[in-house]
Amino acid sequence: MDMNLELNQIEQKKWGDVMLQHSFDEEDWNKARSSLIKLLLNDRKVADEEAIRSYISCCAEASSGTYPLAYLVDLVTDFYNQYGMESAKRRAN
Numbered sequence: 608m609d610m611n612l613e614l615n616q617i618e619q620k621k622w623g624d625v626m627l628q629h630s631f632d633e634e635d636w637n638k639a640r641s642s643l644i645k646l647l648l649n650d651r652k653v654a655d656e657e658a659i660r661s662y663i664s665c666c667a668e669a670s671s672g673t674y675p676l677a678y679l680v681d682l683v684t685d686f687y688n689q690y691g692m693e694s695a696k697r698r699a700n
Contacts (some may be wrong), residue, residue, distance in 0.1 A: 652695040
């Protein structure tokens, strides 16, 4: 999955700005985004791009200063399994 193919230029810039604030590379962010979207779909939920970006950024921030750096996709999965995603909405049938 390539965010550049799925998102408009404004969203790409917003993602780029967030990515620059953390120690994970673009591939980590792509995998984390895909994973979160799949977790939401499995729970019959959806979230807008801003909420997804914010959630993953929060997960990345939680790992700052730790060594070795955890896999972002694992952080997102662990956080989601433990806390869910409050801003997600039930998907319409």
